[in-house]
Amino acid sequence: MHDDRLYDEKELEKSWLISYSDLITLLFVIVIIIAATQMTKIQTQREAAKKEQAEQQANLKQVHESLDLLNLQKLELEREIHQLEGQKKALTGTVDEKGTQEQEQAQKSVPKPPVGMPDTGERDMETVHNQLSSALAELNLDYEETEEGLRIRLPEKILFASGSADLQEQGKEVVGTVARVLQRYEYKVRIEGYTDDVPISRSAYKSNWELSSARAIAVMREMVDAYSLPASRFTVAGLGEYRPLVDNSNEENRARNRRVEVIILAEKE
Structure with a gap:
């Protein structure tokens, strides 16, 4: 016949293994939860970065389109300026010719200072x-x-x-x-x-x-x-x-x- 006290002591000696295994399991669960949380955070950051990159590309595309439009407007303005300069030269030539004739007539009409008088x-x-x-x-x-x-x-x-x-x-x-x-x-x-x-x-x-x-x-x-x-x-x-x-x-x-x-x-x- 076995001694019951001896059996209880042996069972008590094994009980700490159960507590240790529970602690290990709990730590493993905590590590998994932390890892899952970090993965979710990293995924969110990646999505935000992709979204920001997409917005930057869209803005860059819009800037390029605006620059193209401005270049077209610049070319159009340069063409108009060239036309206006041509018209200005034509008008200036006419005015200068008329002004020269008037100036020559005015100079002829101005009396000259007496000889020996300082200017x-x-x-x-x-x-x-x-x-x-x-x-x-x-x-x-x-x-x-x-x-x-x-x-x-x-x-x-x-x-x-x-x-x-x-x-x-x-x-x-x-x-x-x-x-x-x-x-x-x-x-x-x-x-x-x-x-x-x-x-x-x-x-x-x-x-x-x-x-x-x-x-x-x-x-x-x-x-x-x-x-x-x-x-x-x-x-x-x-x-x-x-x-x-x-x-x-x-x-x-x-x-x-x-x-x-x-x-x-x-x-x-």
Whole structure:
């Protein structure tokens, strides 16, 4: 006869295997559920990507169709422009021929100035000279008449601080005196900046050439911005130390060489 207690102990020893197998089964089910969920998510993402790609292709096709339409419209406009230009040339030729005839008749009817009388340009330049000479004499500024026109020399000590290209208040007043006369006439103007031959040591500019250019531009800017003179009338040059008035043998001569020259050319815009 078997001992019942021995049987129960053996059954108890086997019972943990059942619990372990249930746990493994449960974990396997959980892994399957997770895998199924991820597969569903991946499938959804794939479908969304395919849908987006299809939309992009449709949009791209629409863009190409629009470009084709625009190219056709462009060709049509170019054809119409070509036709209009041809009509314009034909009309211009007719008008020019008529205008030339009228101009020739008008020139014949205008009386010529008396012999020895200066033309309008010469009289205007003489007026500019007279108006500026008195103002420049009051300011003790140097000027001279050349073949090019009227050359005005503005010394550094009036216009700028040492090594600077920012106009001082006195410099702005002097430049304004010249600009107010230029407002009445259409002569072209050349502005040239000059320095002495001492190398720059303490300045925002690396060389005398750059400093002279910046100073010439500053004078032009004052005339354009403050007095509304057209920038197209001006030519600017920076000549540094390369064209001195006198030799740089002493401080007085170097001060004379540091200048900005404004040349009012005998040529209208």
